[in-house]
Amino acid sequence: MTTIRSELADPTTQLADPDAPAKLHVVGGRPGIDLPAAQQAVADLLRALGRDPDSAHLADTPRRVANAYAEMLTPREFDLTTFPNDEGYDELVLARDIPVQSLCEHHLLPFEGVAHVGYLPGDRILGLSKLARVVELFARDLQVQERLTKQVADWLQGHLAPKGVGVVIEAEHQCMSLRGVRATGSRTVTSSVHGVLRTNPASRQEFFALTGIAA
Numbered sequence: 001m002t003t004i005r006s007e008l009a010d011p012t013t014q015l016a017d018p019d020a021p022a023k024l025h026v027v028g029g030r031p032g033i034d035l036p037a038a039q040q041a042v043a044d045l046l047r048a049l050g051r052d053p054d055s056a057h058l059a060d061t062p063r064r065v066a067n068a069y070a071e072m073l074t075p076r077e078f079d080l081t082t083f084p085n086d087e088g089y090d091e092l093v094l095a096r097d098i099p100v101q102s103l104c105e106h107h108l109l110p111f112e113g114v115a116h117v118g119y120l121p122g123d124r125i126l127g128l129s130k131l132a133r134v135v136e137l138f139a140r141d142l143q144v145q146e147r148l149t150k151q152v153a154d155w156l157q158g159h160l161a162p163k164g165v166g167v168v169i170e171a172e173h174q175c176m177s178l179r180g181v182r183a184t185g186s187r188t189v190t191s192s193v194h195g196v197l198r199t200n201p202a203s204r205q206e207f208f209a210l211t212g213i214a215a
């Protein structure tokens, strides 16, 4: 099997061709994280909040916080493994309840929930774990839920070229529960669908029914 490298979120490499490589190596980490600068910024923030970052209790906090943000903003790399659809499987494949953990770009607070990711295969089927890996690829970023949902759907459509793709994300935003409106327990639902799942009402309805969301 061939492994090729893809820039993060580059949708140019098609795997729809049966002769295409069976593995696409997807680069994980994001450029631009400067840990010493982040550490200094956390120390400055603590000071601005009236805390003493040099006190015994807080001495290691800037390092921990900088590392925590770096980890939360760095998706793991993986191989997008596909197989020929030799059996001509032509029904939906749906992975439900994939954990989603991301950071709201407005408040730098987490939003967490689940994604339901489905596709209608074309010439190739996808290793099942890869649906969760693609969710992580875009979730480990500063995000809004709408963009995250669309990026996962667009990326799968671009790289796998299936007959259709659907993504639903249900998440609770800590910026809406810990602070601000304090609407604890409210979950936001977003969706993005492509191909047959968008254009064919019966397929669309089946997809949303399988996710548990009324179409």
Ligand SMILES: Nc1nc2c(ncn2[C@@H]2O[C@H](COP(=O)(O)OP(=O)(O)OP(=O)(O)O)[C@@H](O)[C@H]2O)c(=O)[nH]1
Binding pocket: 104, 105, 106, 143, 144, 145, 146, 173, 175, 176, 179, 180, 181
């Ligand atoms: N559309 C969208 N909005 C989000 C998301 N995450 C957080 N927000 C919202 O972004 C908005 C930012 O609004 P602002 O009025 O600038 O910020 P704010 O004063 O902190 O707002 P409050 O949260 O209402 O106190 C808030 O309404 C958040 O709830 C998201 O994923 N998608």
Ligand SMILES: [Zn+2]
Binding pocket: 104, 105, 106, 107, 108, 109, 173, 175, 176
């Ligand atoms: Zn927010």
